[in-house]
Amino acid sequence: MSSAAGGSIPVVVTGALGRMGAEVIRAVQAAEDCRLVGAVDTTPGTEGQDVGEQLGLGPLDVAVTADLEGCLCACSQAVRDDGRGQGAVMVDFTHPSVVYANTRAAIAYGVHPVIGTTGLSPQQMNDLSDFARKASIGGAVIPNFSVGMVLLQQAAAAAARFYDHAELTELHHNRKADAPSGTCIKTAELMEELGKTFNPEEVEEHESLEGSRGGRRPSGLRLHSLRLPGLVAHQEVMFGAPGETYTLRHDTIDRSAYMPGVLLCVRRVRQLEGLVYGLERLI
Numbered sequence: 154m155s156s157a158a159g160g161s162i163p164v165v166v167t168g169a170l171g172r173m174g175a176e177v178i179r180a181v182q183a184a185e186d187c188r189l190v191g192a193v194d195t196t197p198g199t200e201g202q203d204v205g206e207q208l209g210l211g212p213l214d215v216a217v218t219a220d221l222e223g224c225l226c227a228c229s230q231a232v233r234d235d236g237r238g239q240g241a242v243m244v245d246f247t248h249p250s251v252v253y254a255n256t257r258a259a260i261a262y263g264v265h266p267v268i269g270t271t272g273l274s275p276q277q278m279n280d281l282s283d284f285a286r287k288a289s290i291g292g293a294v295i296p297n298f299s300v301g302m303v304l305l306q307q308a309a310a311a312a313a314r315f316y317d318h319a320e321l322t323e324l325h326h327n328r329k330a331d332a333p334s335g336t337c338i339k340t341a342e343l344m345e346e347l348g349k350t351f352n353p354e355e356v357e358e359h360e361s362l363e364g365s366r367g368g369r370r371p372s373g374l375r376l377h378s379l380r381l382p383g384l385v386a387h388q389e390v391m392f393g394a395p396g397e398t399y400t401l402r403h404d405t406i407d408r409s410a411y412m413p414g415v416l417l418c419v420r421r422v423r424q425l426e427g428l429v430y431g432l433e434r435l436i
């Protein structure tokens with residue numbers, strides 16, 4: 154672990170060289186109250202290289218490593234020794250296949266996880282919540298850090314009280330691994346909180362092309378996923394009733410949109426009890 158000069162909140166970034174990780178490193182560097190203490194990434198050929206140099210930011214005195222446990226161990230040790238207390242934070246933007254193990258490792262080493270990576274199953278979320286509670290470590294799992302998306306989700310949850318028909322469409326760049334997006338799942342969950350069922354079938358439907366009608370949740374909500382180069386991250390929730398439709402749409406044009414939410418979580422996570430799921434619980 155290296156320790157670049159900076160503020161009082163020590164931050165490890167996992168997935169440091171990815172699209173989101175790079176943006177987080179810039180945001181942490183610009184935040185007076187944060188200091189970057191670790192950069193974990195598995196991109197071949199980057200082990201031991203300065204993360205700032207890799208990202209074109211100039212030297213940051215933090216070396217890239219693929220050894221997450223080694224980094225967390227060194228980090229929690231250094232934080233214990235620096236007398237400033239309160240623990241370090243791990244911000245994770247990696248891959249759905251590794252996020253569960255990364256989050257468990259952070260909790261095990263007493264590092265507070267702020268998880269942006271999507272794809273955790275409900276069972277994995279429950280396991281991590283139990284583990285965080287037993288370890289007395291606060292953490293946050295946030296499917297979408299954009300404030301605008303939280304506003305869309307609140308509007309969708311409110312509209313769901315009045316409409317029985319609704320379909321959700323999420324549109325992303327074609328480097329995205331998981332579908333539907335974590336944001337779309339979270340939006341559906343918020344719309345389902347009243348226990349309603351949606352989209353009662355009025356005719357018997359047949360798909361001549363499998364998947365044409367999207368994925369159907371037990372509530373009846375249908376989710377559709379589009380992937381194209383040129384897109385960043387977008388979502389529409391469309392409601393229908395006799396004689397009208399009502400459409401909510403959010404567009405992320407640049408990943409900087411997520412940074413106020415990421416920094417908010419970094420600043421709040423060490424005071425949380427257990428795992429919090431969703432930015433709406435923190436703003």
Ligand SMILES: NC(=O)C1=CN([C@@H]2O[C@H](COP(=O)(O)OP(=O)(O)OC[C@H]3O[C@@H](n4cnc5c(N)ncnc54)[C@H](OP(=O)(O)O)[C@@H]3O)[C@@H](O)[C@H]2O)C=CC1
Pocket residue numbers: 167168169170171172173174193194195196197219221246247248249251268269270271272295296297298299329411
């Ligand atoms: N919550 C939110 O607001 C947002 C969430 N996301 C989510 O964040 C995740 C990452 O997205 P994005 O940044 O676009 O993805 P990228 O593929 O651009 O970046 C992921 C990075 O993580 C690295 N990586 C993979 N496995 C590991 C590992 N075990 N340990 C450390 N690093 C690893 C990859 O390296 P390698 O080169 O080896 O693959 C890569 O550099 C996705 O799940 C996405 O859905 C994205 C945007 C916003």
Ligand SMILES: O=C(O)C1=N[C@H](C(=O)O)C[C@H](O)C1
Pocket residue numbers: 271296297325329330333334335336337385386387
């Ligand atoms: O992969 C992405 O890009 C994004 N992933 C998150 C998700 O799955 O919801 C958040 C945002 O949509 C961007």
